[in-house]
Amino acid sequence: MRITFVMSHADLSGGVRVVAIYADRLRKRGHEVVVVSRPKRKPTVKEKLNHWLRGWSFPSDAVPTPSHFDGTDIDHRVIDAPRAVEQRDVPDADVVIATWWETAEWVNRFPASKGAKVYFIQHHEVHAGLPLERVEATWRMPMHKIIIAKWLDDLARHRFGDKSASLVPNSVDTQQFQAPEREKNGVPTIGMMYSSVPFKGCDISLKAFDIARKEFPQLKFVTFGSSAPKPPLLVPPGTDFTIRPDQDKIKDVYAKCDAWLVASRSEGFGLPILEAMACRTPVIATPAGAAPELVGAGGGILVHPEHAESMAHAIVELARMTPSSWREMSDKAFATANRYTWDDATEKFEAALLLAVDKSRRNGRVAAEIV
Numbered sequence: 001m002r003i004t005f006v007m008s009h010a011d012l013s014g015g016v017r018v019v020a021i022y023a024d025r026l027r028k029r030g031h032e033v034v035v036v037s038r039p040k041r042k043p044t045v046k047e048k049l050n051h052w053l054r055g056w057s058f059p060s061d062a063v064p065t066p067s068h069f070d071g072t073d074i075d076h077r078v079i080d081a082p083r084a085v086e087q088r089d090v091p092d093a094d095v096v097i098a099t100w101w102e103t104a105e106w107v108n109r110f111p112a113s114k115g116a117k118v119y120f121i122q123h124h125e126v127h128a129g130l131p132l133e134r135v136e137a138t139w140r141m142p143m144h145k146i147i148i149a150k151w152l153d154d155l156a157r158h159r160f161g162d163k164s165a166s167l168v169p170n171s172v173d174t175q176q177f178q179a180p181e182r183e184k185n186g187v188p189t190i191g192m193m194y195s196s197v198p199f200k201g202c203d204i205s206l207k208a209f210d211i212a213r214k215e216f217p218q219l220k221f222v223t224f225g226s227s228a229p230k231p232p233l234l235v236p237p238g239t240d241f242t243i244r245p246d247q248d249k250i251k252d253v254y255a256k257c258d259a260w261l262v263a264s265r266s267e268g269f270g271l272p273i274l275e276a277m278a279c280r281t282p283v284i285a286t287p288a289g290a291a292p293e294l295v296g297a298g299g300g301i302l303v304h305p306e307h308a309e310s311m312a313h314a315i316v317e318l319a320r321m322t323p324s325s326w327r328e329m330s331d332k333a334f335a336t337a338n339r340y341t342w343d344d345a346t347e348k349f350e351a352a353l354l355l356a357v358d359k360s361r362r363n364g365r366v367a368a369e370i371v
Contacts, residue, residue, distance in 0.1 A: 123268030194225030201263030299333025
């Protein structure tokens with residue numbers, strides 16, 4: 001097949017990484033794959049001021065935005081300006097895939113020559129002040145939906161009446177994310193991915209750790225992120241923090257921890273859950289994204305959302321586990337991660353694309369017969 005992915009922009013986010021994985025794997029299966037994105041727009045003066053007041057910063061305009069497509073053989077085409085991707089920007093294809101609510105609006109306007117229309121949904125994108133009416137309108141567009149978690153499947157079926165969406169859970173590269181069997185640390189070590197994005201819930205994790213350390217003072221804290229911690233989200237003194245670790249080094253951060261915290265308020269899937277589990281690290285998580293299915297299998301502890309005290313209790317519970325109990329939970333985490341492979345996911349994704357092409361052809365024949 002000739003396959004086109006249409007993206008808002010390319011960066012180092014988890015959603016972009018998933019698209020890059022599928023693009024590369026589909027290419028290696030013999031498909032002709034093109035990814036089209038726009039350059040990231042420059043922030044407005046108002047946005048810069050708002051970020052400055054919060055202690056955040058934007059990357060320098062002079063520094064190109066790195067992305068998960070860097071160093072790959074994927075045909076990634078960046079258009080000339082941060083505008084909508086138009087039909088003139090994309091090649092004719094068998095299937096064209098929207099990857100974000102704005103791109104669904106663009107793809108919906110494309111002619112049939114650009115391919116059967118697919119909407120790859122990695123989140124219900126109404127967080128962070130996004131326009132609810134426009135986002136939800138994209139769910140009703142006549143495109144075949146590919147969704148990544150059960151909660152999105154439930155949303156498709158029960159809110160939008162779409163019973164034909166293809167559920168293709170995200171996965172984890174167990175060659176990249178892996179660790180040998182190990183014992184619980186002598187000094188319990190807790191980890192977290194640092195992010196200033198509010199819906200990631202780092203404020204909850206930090207508060208939980210602070211509460212837990214009052215009861216268990218010797219706890220250690222490990223974290224990494226794409227930017228250095230700034231007020232109001234400061235990490236505890238003595239934290240082992242790594243800024244933008246190399247992709248092949250992230251597993252080492254996971255593997256030095258006895259528990260990994262994921263306190264998201266909202267999540268499409270939650271790739272760090274599987275990544276930590278693949279590194280034999282139990283996860284303490286709120287029930288966002290795929291956490292109920294993943295952590296619920298026994299490789300960690302689910303806690304109440306927006307409840308630092310509940311997470312702190314889980315930290316202390318895990319820190320006080322006997323080595324054999326911790327090892328049992330670590331083994332369950334590892335087993336859960338190994339039930340998800342990108343080979344299986346790519347096969348399901350490819351099948352969903354073929355289904356979309358077939359549906360498009362059948363609908364085209366029906367329309368021709370009516371005429």
